[in-house]
Structure formats: structure tokens, C-alpha cells
Amino acid sequence: MATDYGQGYGYDAELGPRESVRRHRLPAGLRAPFEGRSWREFGYVLLSLPISIVLFTYAVTMVSLGAGLLVTFLGIPVLAAGLAGCRAFGALERTRARALLGLEVADPEPLRMNKHGVMPWIGAVLKSGTSWRTLLYAVLHLPWAVFSFVVAVNLWVYGWALLTYPLWFWLFPVYGGQDGLQLYGDETHQIYLDNPFEITVTALVGLLFTLATPWIVRALTMVDRVMVHGLLGPTRxxxxxxxxxxxxxxxxxxxxxxxxxxxxxxxxxxxxxxxxxxxxxxxxxxxxxxxxxxxxxxxxxxxxxxxxxxxxxxxxxxxxHPAVLTDRGLDAALSAVASRCTVPVQVEVDLRSRPAAAIEGIAYFTVSELLQNISKHARASWAAVDVWRVENRLMLQVVDDGVGGADTSAGSGLAGLAERLDAVDGILVVDSPAGGPTRVTAELPWRTEPAMR
Structure with missing residues (x-):
């Protein structure tokens, strides 16, 4: 149902500024070996091996020592100290993934202690799921680090070595006493890469290895990303x-x-x-x-x-809480609010049923506050309110042709409105370039009233 307040209505606002697309002269496959991201990922794989060896050794030693001392009082403190050390290594790994892989992983939940002291701390460490997930990471990461290190180093070294073979193949006849790089040899036959055709083919094979290695390393680091995110970050x-x-x-x-x-x-x-x-x-x-x-x-x-x-x-x-909202729903309530606005407002509500009273109330007060902002600050000549449902979400949109410049980060009423919506798993999106128009879109969960007994 649409209700038009005032004369004339219509708008054709842009959805938002288009993001400029950065263009490269070289395709991604050719520039990958020279990109900083590829070298950072390769550095991550190189560092993983020594770090995982130290972490694995520490974790296995401390847990084994703690388990062996469980028959005495010292076992539990040693086990807690080992898990606390694993948590420290987990913080290091999150920092390393953030710096080299660009992976943003939030810190896990801190230790929850009702009292201060050594014994409450030991109990909190042993009961924390983060401690045991970090221990699992320490055990699982070593074999994967060995595998990825071997694959990445061999591909990277052989790729660049073969690619640059035309530059250094002369070392073999000058200093090695052989015609070139030996591909095969026995008592009767020797095959050396020494003629121009073989040298060219070798360089082309090296080029293929060099171009493919960054993508293989990236695939290897995807497993590291999953492990860091799943075992070292907070659970859902x-x-x-x-x-x-x-x-x-x-x-x-x-x-x-x-x-x-x-x-x-x-x-x-x-x-x-x-x-x-x-x-x-x-x-x-x-x-x-x-x-x-x-x-x-x-x-x-x-x-x-x-x-x-x-x-x-x-x-x-x-x-x-307006009585008209309780009695007749959002359509009538928003129409009443629009009639008190200082600019002509078109209201269109397309809902076949009503959401829960709490969600309905939040939607009403959201539109009401946005229309008040239009009346006070927008200097607009018209406005529009649209309400509809998309699957299990209630969508609201308020548009005006005012001066624009609205921003939720400026500490205005929009920031408080965004916090209210976030409290019920809602979202507030503001598109308000300088000069207008302003488009505010709110998304709320669709919740129905519980059935009466």
C-alpha cells in the first residue's frame, strides 16, 4: 500500500559511487612472482618450519612432563604452564599471519577467573578451550610446516635456477669439467643440457615453475589460514x-x-x-x-x-509506543508519522504479515527518527519510506533529496540508531554524499510472535 503526502513524488538516486578498478599492465599470472604478497607468503612458509619445531618441541615436552607428574601435585601446574606457553605462541602466530598473510584474526576470549591468585589462574587455563585448541595447533602444524616448506623451497629454487640457466650454464664447462647440467648419466651414456635448444627448453620449463610456484605457495598458505583462524581465533x-x-x-x-x-x-x-x-x-x-x-x-x-x-x-x-502501531501495524503508524513531517513523504509498506512487536517497534522508531532528521537537518523537498520483507529479514529504506553529508561515525543520532539496530542483529547503512541524495537502509531480523498457549 502506498500513501502519498504532498504533491509530486519521484526520484532516481544513484546506488552509490562506483569504485575505481585498478588496472595492471601485466596479467596476474605473469606478475605474481614479483609481487610483494607472493614473497611474504613464501617468507611465511620459510618461518613456519623453525617456529613449528620449537612450538611442537615445547608443547610435547611440557604436556608429557605434566602428564608424567600428575601423580604428584606438580603435574597440574606444569601442565597449566605448558598450555599458557602454547597460548603465547598462539598470539605470536596470529601476529605473524596478520603481518605476512594479511589474515585478521581476533584474539580469543581471555581467561575467566572469579578470583585472583595462582590456583584460580591454573583452573582457568585448564578449563579454557583456547588453551587446548592452541595445543592441538602445535601438534598438527609441524607435519604441515615440513611438507609446505619442502614443496615451496624446491619449487622456488628449481624454478628460478632453471629460468636463469642460460646465465650460468657456462660454470659447468669452465669449473666443473662437464658440458653442462647433467640430466642423465651412466657408464655409457651422459646427457647434458648444453646446446642452445636444450638451454632454451630448460629456461621455458623454469619459467613455468616460476609462474606456478606463487600460486602453489598461496594454496599451501590457505591451509595455514584455516588452521590459524579455526584453532587460534575465537570460536563462533x-x-x-x-x-x-x-x-x-x-x-x-x-x-x-x-x-x-x-x-x-x-x-x-x-x-x-x-x-x-x-x-x-x-x-x-x-x-x-x-x-x-x-x-x-x-x-x-x-x-x-x-x-x-x-x-x-x-x-x-x-x-x-503508539497505539496505532499496536492496533493497525507499520503501514498506518508510518503513515501517521509521515503526515507530521515537514516535507512531502511517500510511504510504501509491502508486508503480508506482521513481525514481532519488538521488531515492529524498532522499525517504527527507526523511521520516525530518520524522518525527524530530514525535517531538522536535510533541507529536502521530498522523502520516501519503503518497507518490505526479504526472506527472514525486514528491510527499511528512507530516501530524501536533501544536502547529504550524513555520517554514522560523526557521533550523531545515526550512530545511536546503528547501535540500537546492532543490539538486535540489525544493520544500518548510510549512503549520503555531499550534495545528496541521502539513502538510509536498515535491515532487521524478521521474528514472529510466539504462539499463544
Whole structure:
């Protein structure tokens, strides 16, 4: 259903600036051996072998020593110390992957201790899943590091050696006493790469090896990326717990701010008017016998104050949760909000059913605040509100032709709005170039009300 407020509506806003595509003169296959990324990945493979040997040796030694000493009291502290050392190696590996592979892996959840001291720390280390995942990484990474080191070094060395063979093949007849690089030899036959054709073929084979090696090394490091991300980073469950804890803090802060706003509005608005009304009625009661006409005027003024106080209470109640939203849904509620906007607004709501009341309320207040921003800051001549559903997501979009320049990172009301949406797994995307138009898209999870028993 579409409702048009004002005259004339239409827009053709761009979806966003196009990103410039960086063009290279050489294709990726030819420039790969000379790119910094390829050399960083090769350096990662080279460093993996010594680091994995040290890590494997440390982990196996400490765990074996701790397991052997479990019959005494010293076994548990030694085992905890070994796991703590593995966690330190895990931090080193995350830093190395970030620097050489460009892999951004968040730090895992810290140790959770109810009390300070050695024993709570030992218990926290032993109960932490991160400690045991890091130990698993230490054990699994060594054989893979050996394999990738051997493959990468051989391919890289042989590729460049064969490619540059035309430059150094003269070393064999001058210093080695043979015609060239020996390909085969026995008591009766020897095959040397010594004529121009064989030297050229050797260089071409080396070129193939050189061009293929960076991609093979990149494939090898993909396994390292999976291991670092899966074993040294936070688990999905722990990341979700941290996210929910953060969202809970945002919800609590938002609720406290709303309560303070309601208290302030009541204290400065309706409550002040009701106090003044009580005083006026008291004065009118005293003057009723002496000056009935003055008392009547005071009662008439008090009647006007009552109407004003009632209107303020209605506005306050509408700000908490409008009755039209509960009774008739988003279409009617957003149409009512649009009618109070200072610019013509077209509202289009395409929903066959209603989401949960909490999601519906957040969608309403999101659009309401965006329309208030348009009225106060946008200097727009028209606006549009679209609401629709895509699978299990509720989509909102508010567009205006104002001056633009809106930004969620500037500490404005849009930043608080983005935090509210994030608290319920929502997303707020703002596209507002200088000069406009502004397009704000919000995405909320579609949740239905639980069935009544």
C-alpha cells in the first residue's frame, strides 16, 4: 500500500559511487612472482618450519612432563604452564599471519577467573578451550610446516635456477669439467643440457615453475589460514557471547536513556502544567465568592491548560509506543508519522504479515527518527519510506533529496540508531554524499510472535 503526502513524488538516486578498478599492465599470472604478497607468503612458509619445531618441541615436552607428574601435585601446574606457553605462541602466530598473510584474526576470549591468585589462574587455563585448541595447533602444524616448506623451497629454487640457466650454464664447462647440467648419466651414456635448444627448453620449463610456484605457495598458505583462524581465533560461540554481552550493554544504556527522557518530559511538561493548574484552581476557588467573573476566567484558563497537558501526555505516550502501531501495524503508524513531517513523504509498506512487536517497534522508531532528521537537518523537498520483507529479514529504506553529508561515525543520532539496530542483529547503512541524495537502509531480523498457549 502506498500513501502519498504532498504533491509530486519521484526520484532516481544513484546506488552509490562506483569504485575505481585498478588496472595492471601485466596479467596476474605473469606478475605474481614479483609481487610483494607472493614473497611474504613464501617468507611465511620459510618461518613456519623453525617456529613449528620449537612450538611442537615445547608443547610435547611440557604436556608429557605434566602428564608424567600428575601423580604428584606438580603435574597440574606444569601442565597449566605448558598450555599458557602454547597460548603465547598462539598470539605470536596470529601476529605473524596478520603481518605476512594479511589474515585478521581476533584474539580469543581471555581467561575467566572469579578470583585472583595462582590456583584460580591454573583452573582457568585448564578449563579454557583456547588453551587446548592452541595445543592441538602445535601438534598438527609441524607435519604441515615440513611438507609446505619442502614443496615451496624446491619449487622456488628449481624454478628460478632453471629460468636463469642460460646465465650460468657456462660454470659447468669452465669449473666443473662437464658440458653442462647433467640430466642423465651412466657408464655409457651422459646427457647434458648444453646446446642452445636444450638451454632454451630448460629456461621455458623454469619459467613455468616460476609462474606456478606463487600460486602453489598461496594454496599451501590457505591451509595455514584455516588452521590459524579455526584453532587460534575465537570460536563462533565465544564471539557470539561477546557480541551479546556488548548488545546487552547497549540495550541497557538505551533503556536508561529512554527512562531519563520520559522522566524529563514528564517533569518539565505535563507535571509542571498540572502543578500550575492546581494552583490556578486553588486561586479560582478562593475568588469564587468574592469575584465570580474572575474565578470563571481562571477556570477557563485552567481548562485550556488541561487540554495542553492532555496533548503533551498523548505525545509522550505516542513516543513510548503508539497505539496505532499496536492496533493497525507499520503501514498506518508510518503513515501517521509521515503526515507530521515537514516535507512531502511517500510511504510504501509491502508486508503480508506482521513481525514481532519488538521488531515492529524498532522499525517504527527507526523511521520516525530518520524522518525527524530530514525535517531538522536535510533541507529536502521530498522523502520516501519503503518497507518490505526479504526472506527472514525486514528491510527499511528512507530516501530524501536533501544536502547529504550524513555520517554514522560523526557521533550523531545515526550512530545511536546503528547501535540500537546492532543490539538486535540489525544493520544500518548510510549512503549520503555531499550534495545528496541521502539513502538510509536498515535491515532487521524478521521474528514472529510466539504462539499463544
Amino acid at each position: 560461540l565465544s564471539a557470539r557471547v561477546v557480541e551479546l554481552e556488548s548488545d546487552r550493554g547497549v540495550v541497557v544504556d538505551t533503556a536508561a536513556a529512554d527512562l531519563r527522557r520520559i522522566e524529563r518530559d514528564l517533569h518539565d511538561g505535563a507535571q509542571a502544567r498540572l502543578v500550575a493548574l492546581a494552583m490556578d484552581l486553588g486561586l479560582a476557588k478562593e475568588k469564587l465568592a468574592e469575584d465570580p467573573q474572575a474565578a470563571a476566567r481562571m477556570v477557563d484558563d485552567a481548562h485550556g491548560e488541561v487540554k495542553t497537558a492532555l496533548q503533551e501526555l498523548r505525545d509522550l505516550a505516542r513516543g513510548i
